[in-house]
Amino acid sequence: MTRKAPDGDFDDSEMEVAKPKTWAAGVPGVTAALRQSYEQMGVRRTALTLLRVNQKKGFDCPGCAWPEGDHRHVAEFCENGAKAVAEEATTRRVTRAFFAEHTVAELAERSDHWLGQQGRLTEPMLKRAGSEHYEPVSWDEAFGLLASELTALESPDEAVFYTSGRTSNEAAFAYQLFARAFGTNNLPDCSNMCHESSGSALSETIGIGKGSVLLDDLYQADLIFVVGQNPGTNHPRMLSALEKAKKEGARIIAVNPLPEAGLMRFKNPQRPSGVTGQGTVLADRFLQIRLNGDLALFQALNRMLLESDAPEAVDQEFLDAHSHGFDAFRKHVLGLDWDEVLEATGLTRGEIAATLGDVLGAKRIIVCWAMGLTQHRNSVPTIREIVNFLLLRGNIGRPGAGVCPVRGHSNVQGDRTMGIWEKPKPAFLDALAAEFGFEPPREHGVDTVDAIRAMRDGKARVFLGMGGNFVRATPDSAVTEAALRSCRLTAQVSTKLNRSHAVAGELALILPALGRTERDDQESGPQFVSVEDSMGMVHASRGRLAPASGDLLSEVSITCRLARAALPGSGIGWDAMERDYDVIRDHVSRVVPGFADYNARIREPDGFTLPHAPRDERRFPTATGKANLTVNALEVLRVPEGRLLLQTVRSHDQYNTTIYGLDDRYRGIKAGRRVVFVNPADLSGLGIADGAMVDLVSEWSDGTERRAPAFRVVSYPTAPGCAAAYFPETNVLVPLDSTAEVSNTPTSKSIVIRLEPA
Ligand SMILES: Nc1nc2c(c(=O)[nH]1)N[C@H]1C(S)=C(S)[C@@H](COP(=O)(O)OP(=O)(O)OC[C@H]3O[C@@H](n4cnc5c(=O)[nH]c(N)nc54)[C@H](O)[C@@H]3O)O[C@H]1N2
Ligand SMILES: Nc1nc2c(c(=O)[nH]1)N[C@H]1C(S)=C(S)[C@@H](COP(=O)(O)OP(=O)(O)OC[C@H]3O[C@@H](n4cnc5c(=O)[nH]c(N)nc54)[C@H](O)[C@@H]3O)O[C@H]1N2
Numbered sequence: 001m002t003r004k005a006p007d008g009d010f011d012d013s014e015m016e017v018a019k020p021k022t023w024a025a026g027v028p029g030v031t032a033a034l035r036q037s038y039e040q041m042g043v044r045r046t047a048l049t050l051l052r053v054n055q056k057k058g059f060d061c062p063g064c065a066w067p068e069g070d071h072r073h074v075a076e077f078c079e080n081g082a083k084a085v086a087e088e089a090t091t092r093r094v095t096r097a098f099f100a101e102h103t104v105a106e107l108a109e110r111s112d113h114w115l116g117q118q119g120r121l122t123e124p125m126l127k128r129a130g131s132e133h134y135e136p137v138s139w140d141e142a143f144g145l146l147a148s149e150l151t152a153l154e155s156p157d158e159a160v161f162y163t164s165g166r167t168s169n170e171a172a173f174a175y176q177l178f179a180r181a182f183g184t185n186n187l188p189d190c191s192n193m194c195h196e197s198s199g200s201a202l203s204e205t206i207g208i209g210k211g212s213v214l215l216d217d218l219y220q221a222d223l224i225f226v227v228g229q230n231p232g233t234n235h236p237r238m239l240s241a242l243e244k245a246k247k248e249g250a251r252i253i254a255v256n257p258l259p260e261a262g263l264m265r266f267k268n269p270q271r272p273s274g275v276t277g278q279g280t281v282l283a284d285r286f287l288q289i290r291l292n293g294d295l296a297l298f299q300a301l302n303r304m305l306l307e308s309d310a311p312e313a314v315d316q317e318f319l320d321a322h323s324h325g326f327d328a329f330r331k332h333v334l335g336l337d338w339d340e341v342l343e344a345t346g347l348t349r350g351e352i353a354a355t356l357g358d359v360l361g362a363k364r365i366i367v368c369w370a371m372g373l374t375q376h377r378n379s380v381p382t383i384r385e386i387v388n389f390l391l392l393r394g395n396i397g398r399p400g401a402g403v404c405p406v407r408g409h410s411n412v413q414g415d416r417t418m419g420i421w422e423k424p425k426p427a428f429l430d431a432l433a434a435e436f437g438f439e440p441p442r443e444h445g446v447d448t449v450d451a452i453r454a455m456r457d458g459k460a461r462v463f464l465g466m467g468g469n470f471v472r473a474t475p476d477s478a479v480t481e482a483a484l485r486s487c488r489l490t491a492q493v494s495t496k497l498n499r500s501h502a503v504a505g506e507l508a509l510i511l512p513a514l515g516r517t518e519r520d521d522q523e524s525g526p527q528f529v530s531v532e533d534s535m536g537m538v539h540a541s542r543g544r545l546a547p548a549s550g551d552l553l554s555e556v557s558i559t560c561r562l563a564r565a566a567l568p569g570s571g572i573g574w575d576a577m578e579r580d581y582d583v584i585r586d587h588v589s590r591v592v593p594g595f596a597d598y599n600a601r602i603r604e605p606d607g608f609t610l611p612h613a614p615r616d617e618r619r620f621p622t623a624t625g626k627a628n629l630t631v632n633a634l635e636v637l638r639v640p641e642g643r644l645l646l647q648t649v650r651s652h653d654q655y656n657t658t659i660y661g662l663d664d665r666y667r668g669i670k671a672g673r674r675v676v677f678v679n680p681a682d683l684s685g686l687g688i689a690d691g692a693m694v695d696l697v698s699e700w701s702d703g704t705e706r707r708a709p710a711f712r713v714v715s716y717p718t719a720p721g722c723a724a725a726y727f728p729e730t731n732v733l734v735p736l737d738s739t740a741e742v743s744n745t746p747t748s749k750s751i752v753i754r755l756e757p758a
């Protein structure tokens with residue numbers, strides 16, 4: 001039976017709930033991936049495509065940003081990478097007949113899953129003012145329309161240029177150049193909702209907003225923390241690296257409110273033993289922390305290190321030579337209140353003391369993290385405290401040690417490096433001005449949340465999305481949808497149909513783009529692009545499949561042609577850039593530090609690694625010239641009686657807003673997504689039974705409430721007081737104004753809710 005929710009229909013009538021798994025990957029993983037690939041691509045195309053993922057002459061996997069390593073062997077892909085590829089390389093097509101059949105309003109009634117299942121977009125489409133349908137439009141007309149709407153704006157700041165993280169370096173560089181030549185720094189991106197907190201905390205403390213470890217460091221580490229991350233689903237290839245690290249002697253500590261399958265036991269599908277054996281137990285210690293308890297945990301470890309009599313508990317020599325702020329930090333941490341630590345973490349003092357034992361026994365420590373740390377109100381202080389923890393024992397800037405924020409989208413880090421940022425550094429703008437001979441705007445632009453506010457308030461009128469699914473990825477769905485609908489023009493450069501096409505401005509354009517897997521032929525011949533992984537390694541990506549339709553353009557072409565139409569007198573060589581991407585890379589080599597000789601080095605089989613001052617030379621380019629120890633107040637997040645703290649997570653069968661299927665195999669869910677995972681003790685306290693139907697109602701400090709209807713309660717071993725449910729169905733619960741300090745990232749991992757019988 002299909003039922004309705006405000007964000008589309010859904011059918012949970014076949015839902016099954018079983019016990020969660022305690023291990024990940026192995027044969028069922030590969031089989032599941034191949035089944036979905038066959039369905040989308042057929043057997044021959046599956047074989048041809050999957051063999052090229054992450055190969056030296058192949059394309060970069062669009063799945064995640066985990067690095068490839070230098071051992072790229074056949075089948076260096078994972079279950080979820082295969083699903084990402086199948087989603088793009090599908091043989092299904094969305095044609096003009098489809099749009100003639102479905103009105104835009106009808107499409108808005110459909111689920112994310114249904115929309116994605118329709119296949120690849122094939123030609124540019126326009127929804128005219130007052131029309132109920134998208135109709136075919138020529139590329140020239142589409143660019144003409146966008147250009148005339150952009151130039152009709154009173155100020156360039158009334159336009160918003162969003163980017164998702166799959167865009168290549170070449171396209172990203174051209175795109176930010178266009179936005180700045182047009183006159184605005186309104187370049188929000190998915191990073192604003194993702195690792196912005198990591199970038200903010202790391203820039204301030206170590207002087208560069210990127211991770212400081214390479215793959216080899218993992219293999220030299222004595223101790224690896226995996227905090228707030230579910231690699232079994234979201235970075236499956238990381239499990240192979242963790243397995244190897246263990247073999248080389250590392251201990252692993254998982255810090256998570258959920259006992260995620262991949263962290264517990266891993267069966268490596270790339271090795272024969274993974275097919276039959278028990279697999280490797282990955283986490284030596286599992287700290288089942290309360291949501292938002294991480295600042296307290298690391299501050300407690302820091303306090304114990306400062307108080308420890310163990311020899312070399314603290315690396316005083318490193319601190320004296322390289323750090324700033326030790327005295328204030330020490331004074332603050334020694335005042336830490338243990339009762340608050342236990343309340344915030346939900347851990348026992350014994351567990352924290354045992355963890356300290358692991359730390360004291362480890363010369364080299366790495367901390368990895370992802371969204372479990374970055375999407376809270378105090379995310380930036382939390383990550384700063386982790387930097388304190390590493391600095392105390394000199395664990396930054398030496399082999400086997402460091403910070404490892406694990407990025408999401410496959411080129412989200414590269415996009416930032418290329419200048420996709422609403423707060424560009426003056427040095428970057430100076431270099432742009434020198435290279436292209438125009439004066440770029442200096443005033444900061446809007447990030448994602450401020451872009452929504454600007455559209456809501458009528459201050460932004462044209463929205464262009466370079467990839468992504470803005471209305472579904474962002475918080476406060478009702479507010480965001482109204483904001484987009486109030487625009488004069490919304491335009492989406494996309495590969496697949498999604499809700500952002502259905503929640504449209506007065507005028508709306510769909511601009512269909514080539515994907516990673518496809519050949520990109522330009523006048524000068526076949527092109528390749530490049531991407532930067534989570535560890536700052538840059539390498540080439542070449543698609544080989546025939547494009548999904550003859551009418552697709554590359555993201556580079558779309559950007560350059562739009563720029564030509566909108567900025568006829570810019571004097572920038574858009575034609576040359578489109579004709580030959582080497583020309584773009586030559587520009588980049590003169591504008592972006594670390595890219596000298598880009599065109600030569602990108603042609604090396606493994607590409608090249610970008611410089612990283614703290615990692616390479618223990619140099620910290622911060623405001624003080626040293627690594628900054630910081631003072632971070634511990635504020636325990638207290639939840640009123642009868643309420644739960646909700647985190648919004650990914651299921652095993654989705655890629656952000658793309659829903660591949662309706663199962664979450666490792667967590668025991670089949671054929672449904674509207675579930676809320678709650679600890680059994682909380683359920684009995686609330687008098688709610690496993691299997692009950694509830695509405696999730698979030699309560700925000702300004703007295704407003706938001707409701708997500710009809711969720712099945714699943715009794716689940718999550719930390720007490722901490723619930724979990726999938727995004728994007730729960731984005732409606734996150735208030736627009738509920739964002740992290742400094743980074744302004746929506747607090748998708750800590751929302752106070754109550755359960756109401758549905
Ligand atoms: N297959 C697949 N791969 C993906 C994606 C996808 O959707 N599907 N998305 C990509 C993107 S863009 C990103 S950013 C990454 C996301 O990768 P993850 O960060 O792994 O994704 P989430 O599902 O948000 O999982 C958050 C994890 O943090 C834990 N957690 C939540 N709150 C807290 C907390 O307060 N403290 C601690 N210690 N843990 C907490 C949750 O229980 C969960 O295990 O994955 C990328 N890769
Ligand atoms: N509640 C909650 N909200 C969240 C999160 C959360 O954990 N909880 N996570 C946040 C995070 S970490 C992120 S990164 C954002 C993700 O935000 P986005 O990056 O905006 O969303 P995606 O779902 O990754 O975008 C999917 C769409 O991208 C398009 N696409 C795919 N490949 C390509 C390509 O190669 N080129 C082009 N032009 N288009 C392409 C397809 O049309 C597809 O429909 O969501 C954020 N929102």
Ligand SMILES: [Mo]
Nearest residue numbers: 194195408409
């Ligand atoms: Mo992300």
